[in-house]
Amino acid sequence: MEFIIFICLLTTGYFFGSWAEKKHYKSIVEREQLYLYLPTTSSKKPLGKLAPVKESKLVTGSVVVSVDYFKRVLAGLRSFFGGNIASYETLVDRARREAILRMKESCPSATQLINLRIETSSIAKGAKQQIGSVEVLAYGTAIYCHKTKG
Amino acid sequence: MRYRPSILKDNHNISHTQPLKEFATLLGGILTFLALSYIILGLLVDLAVAHISVAMETELFNHTPFSFLTIDPDSFDPRQQKLQQLTDELRACLEMERQITVHLKNSDTVNAVALPGGHIVFFTGLLDTLDSENSLSFILGHELGHFKNRDHLRGLGRGLVLMTIASTMTGPNSVLTKLLTPTLQLSQANYSQNSETKADETGLNSLNCYYGHVGGATIFFESLASQQSDNKFRHYFGSHPQIRKRINAIRQQAEKNHYTVKKLTPLLFSENSLKNLYPPEADHPP
Numbered sequence: 001m002e003f004i005i006f007i008c009l010l011t012t013g014y015f016f017g018s019w020a021e022k023k024h025y026k027s028i029v030e031r032e033q034l035y036l037y038l039p040t041t042s043s044k045k046p047l048g049k050l051a052p053v054k055e056s057k058l059v060t061g062s063v064v065v066s067v068d069y070f071k072r073v074l075a076g077l078r079s080f081f082g083g084n085i086a087s088y089e090t091l092v093d094r095a096r097r098e099a100i101l102r103m104k105e106s107c108p109s110a111t112q113l114i115n116l117r118i119e120t121s122s123i124a125k126g127a128k129q130q131i132g133s134v135e136v137l138a139y140g141t142a143i144y145c146h147k148t149k150g
Numbered sequence: 151m152r153y154r155p156s157i158l159k160d161n162h163n164i165s166h167t168q169p170l171k172e173f174a175t176l177l178g179g180i181l182t183f184l185a186l187s188y189i190i191l192g193l194l195v196d197l198a199v200a201h202i203s204v205a206m207e208t209e210l211f212n213h214t215p216f217s218f219l220t221i222d223p224d225s226f227d228p229r230q231q232k233l234q235q236l237t238d239e240l241r242a243c244l245e246m247e248r249q250i251t252v253h254l255k256n257s258d259t260v261n262a263v264a265l266p267g268g269h270i271v272f273f274t275g276l277l278d279t280l281d282s283e284n285s286l287s288f289i290l291g292h293e294l295g296h297f298k299n300r301d302h303l304r305g306l307g308r309g310l311v312l313m314t315i316a317s318t319m320t321g322p323n324s325v326l327t328k329l330l331t332p333t334l335q336l337s338q339a340n341y342s343q344n345s346e347t348k349a350d351e352t353g354l355n356s357l358n359c360y361y362g363h364v365g366g367a368t369i370f371f372e373s374l375a376s377q378q379s380d381n382k383f384r385h386y387f388g389s390h391p392q393i394r395k396r397i398n399a400i401r402q403q404a405e406k407n408h409y410t411v412k413k414l415t416p417l418l419f420s421e422n423s424l425k426n427l428y429p430p431e432a433d434h435p436p
Contacts, residue, residue, distance in 0.1 A: 014169070014170070018169075029157070032157055032158070033157055036155045036156075036157060037155070039153050039155060041153065047153045048153065070169070070173075071169070073173075074169060074172060074173050074176070077173070077176035077177060077180060078172075078176060080176070080179075080180055080183075080319075081176065081179060084165050086164070086165035086167045086169070086172060087169060087172075089163065089164040089165055090164045093161065093163045093164050096163075
């Protein structure tokens with residue numbers, strides 16, 4: 001009986017997990033295209049010559065993503081042999097990009113976003129039998145400039 | 151410095167692998183590892199079994215709470231005494247020095263099992279299907295054969311090894327361990343066909359030694375073979391496969407040793423003999 005439950009969880013995890021991931025990646029790519037106009041760098045100084053700065057402020061974007069059951073089992077199996085945990089790589093990648101996107105979405109009219117930093121932390125660290133989830137926080141300085149004529 | 155915004159084309163931060171393929175590869179690897187460990191440790195158990203002395207076995211298993219052995223003293227079956235007596239005589243015939251205790255367990259199960267620590271559990275379900283003392287002696291001799299060949303430890307050992315590997319790798323309460331635990335259920339101790347054949351040989355020898363002939367050796371199996379579809383007997387078939395093959399092997403063995411077949415001894419505690427043992431007056435006071 002427990003074996004059947006395990007197989008059901010695994011199958012559900014795989015199908016829903018892949019579906020959710022595909023959907024998420026699609027949305028990430030679309031939104032990244034949309035916010036391409038906003039220069040974002042990790043540099044401490046703004047790029048190029050700017051018009052007089054009107055305002056600058058701290059902006060943040062954070063996201064918590066959970067891994068599905070299939071990926072958790074896959075990562076567990078991987079831990080026997082070592083190597084890349086490919087199933088977690090997509091999870092962290094999605095979280096990172098989503099956090100930056102959310103940060104950009106919080107300041108759509110900024111001229112530039114500088115000093116971008118990313119922090120991650122895992123939720124339920126060390127606790128066994130819990131769903132592994134990751135939090136990614138992206139923060140930076142949004143600069144708003146006066147509009148130049150012409 | 152020019153800033154050129156660009157969209158990520160090839161994502162280098164993730165491995166582009168097929169998760170299902172990876173899952174299959176990893177699972178295959180782990181299963182292969184488990185199988186190899188099982189075979190290797192199983193072989194080690196076989197080696198260890200040969201070195202476990204009777205004294206050590208008694209020491210190891212006498213504190214193991216086998217559920218079969220917790221027999222309610224109120225429901226003591228007088229037939230047990232006869233079984234014990236028969237076992238002791240067969241044991242003397244086989245020149246087995248170790249003490250074997252027979253427990254008669256009230257159950258519909260048609261089976262008898264040899265347990266570590268020198269115990270034979272005989273289920274009344276099996277006893278009720280027997281109609282001659284010779285058949286009973288053959289089954290007891292067969293179980294004694296398991297002790298002689300140390301199969302009772304071997305069967306347990308392999309199950310133990312498998313469970314130990316699983317519980318070490320995945321924890322004692324994991325799904326895998328729980329799945330494997332039933333292999334330890336003693337009533338279904340699974341001996342190889344080879345050990346069954348060897349035990350049959352011992353049974354046959356003890357029968358010939360005790361009665362001077364081997365009549366009745368196959369009667370029980372023949373009745374089994376004719377009732378194969380009966381659910382009641384499924385238990386016995388689980389651990390004693392290919393009944394027909396066994397009957398033939400027993401017959402060949404008997405021919406090879408020039409064993410003869412003579413008149414069967416009635417089962418002493420059949421209805422009539424029980425009356426002699428326990429006169430009706432005792433049961434029904436005047």
